[in-house]
Amino acid sequence: MTHNRLLGIDPGSRLTGFGIIDWQARKAAYISSGCVRINYKASLDQRLLEIFNAVEQLITTYQPSHLAIEKVFMHKNADAAIKLGQARGVAIACAAKQGLKFAEYSPNEIKQAVVGRGHADKQQVQHMVKVLLNLPGTPQADAADALAVALCHAYRHQSEFNT
Amino acid sequence: MTHNRLLGIDPGSRLTGFGIIDWQARKAAYISSGCVRINYKASLDQRLLEIFNAVEQLITTYQPSHLAIEKVFMHKNADAAIKLGQARGVAIACAAKQGLKFAEYSPNEIKQAVVGRGHADKQQVQHMVKVLLNLPGTPQADAADALAVALCHAYRHQSEFNT
Numbered sequence: 001m002t003h004n005r006l007l008g009i010d011p012g013s014r015l016t017g018f019g020i021i022d023w024q025a026r027k028a029a030y031i032s033s034g035c036v037r038i039n040y041k042a043s044l045d046q047r048l049l050e051i052f053n054a055v056e057q058l059i060t061t062y063q064p065s066h067l068a069i070e071k072v073f074m075h076k077n078a079d080a081a082i083k084l085g086q087a088r089g090v091a092i093a094c095a096a097k098q099g100l101k102f103a104e105y106s107p108n109e110i111k112q113a114v115v116g117r118g119h120a121d122k123q124q125v126q127h128m129v130k131v132l133l134n135l136p137g138t139p140q141a142d143a144a145d146a147l148a149v150a151l152c153h154a155y156r157h158q159s160e161f162n163t
Numbered sequence: 164m165t166h167n168r169l170l171g172i173d174p175g176s177r178l179t180g181f182g183i184i185d186w187q188a189r190k191a192a193y194i195s196s197g198c199v200r201i202n203y204k205a206s207l208d209q210r211l212l213e214i215f216n217a218v219e220q221l222i223t224t225y226q227p228s229h230l231a232i233e234k235v236f237m238h239k240n241a242d243a244a245i246k247l248g249q250a251r252g253v254a255i256a257c258a259a260k261q262g263l264k265f266a267e268y269s270p271n272e273i274k275q276a277v278v279g280r281g282h283a284d285k286q287q288v289q290h291m292v293k294v295l296l297n298l299p300g301t302p303q304a305d306a307a308d309a310l311a312v313a314l315c316h317a318y319r320h321q322s323e324f325n326t
Binding site: 043044046048049051052053067073076077078079081082083084085087089090092093094095096102104 | 206207208209211212214215216230235236239240241242244245246247248249250251252253255256257258259260265267
């Protein structure tokens with residue numbers, strides 16, 4: 001397990017974004033990011049297993065020490081809330097099983113940490129993720145959200161990571 | 164894995180009921196049931212890990228071949244829907260990881276199968292579970308719900324199990 005490596009996850013029943021960064025030499029360094037596309041034609045159990053296996057594979061490959069994930073608030077649609085909850089629960093339990101430390105941040109905390117304003121829009125978050133991690137291009141939206149929550153966790157805990 | 168052994172789960176963020184039955188000699192036989200109490204003071208990731216580990220332990224101990232679970236509908240409270248979704252997703256993914264076959268049934272399908280009426284109340288379901296499985300006492304409510312969904316699956320698939 002890499003002591004200063006953070007995995008951010010943006011879980012969804014169709015797309016699950018991920019972002020991996022290191023905190024080294026007092027700043028964040030990009031390691032990997034992407035988006036797992038879930039086969040929406042598969043049965044529920046197989047879709048949730050896909051998420052579990054994808055997160056497990058990421059942890060095996062990159063050996064992160066922390067999982068950071070966005071807090072979920074009030075969904076208007078309870079059916080969508082169940083689906084999101086299922087995907088989210090699987091990702092969190094998988095990381096807990098591998099012994100990762102866990103943190104949740106509200107959307108406003110993430111925007112504040114990455115953009116400097118709690119009410120920034122999605123494009124501003126994507127842009128700042130690109131700038132802060134010195135990326136050659138703008139990451140896909142779900143990957144950017146996952147990198148943003150990982151960055152938020154890194155900034156909040158940098159004193160711990162610097163030691 | 165025991166070919167005709169069914170695991171029913173009634174997942175919840177605080178209590179997760181389970182029931183295990185066998186289909187043998189053309190009828191259902193009780194194997195085990197109970198209720199896993201989740202430590203509500205623990206952090207979210209540790210609570211979800213408790214559910215994962217409990218389901219994994221049940222599967223290791225009893226070697227069921229099928230998971231049956233109640234379908235979830237419209238929750239008024241989206242926050243409760245997220246919490247239920249998380250617990251449910253973890254239980255389903257854990258069983259899928261162990262290779263169990265998966266089935267979902269609506270509350271009405273379960274009541275119809277166990278009581279004979281789609282609008283039976285909880286007490287009637289508990290009573291019929293006790294009668295059908297020849298139990299010495301009335302099972303705890305979450306365990307009864309888990310046994311009921313397992314029975315529903317057994318009745319629906321008895322031709323397959325009889326072979």
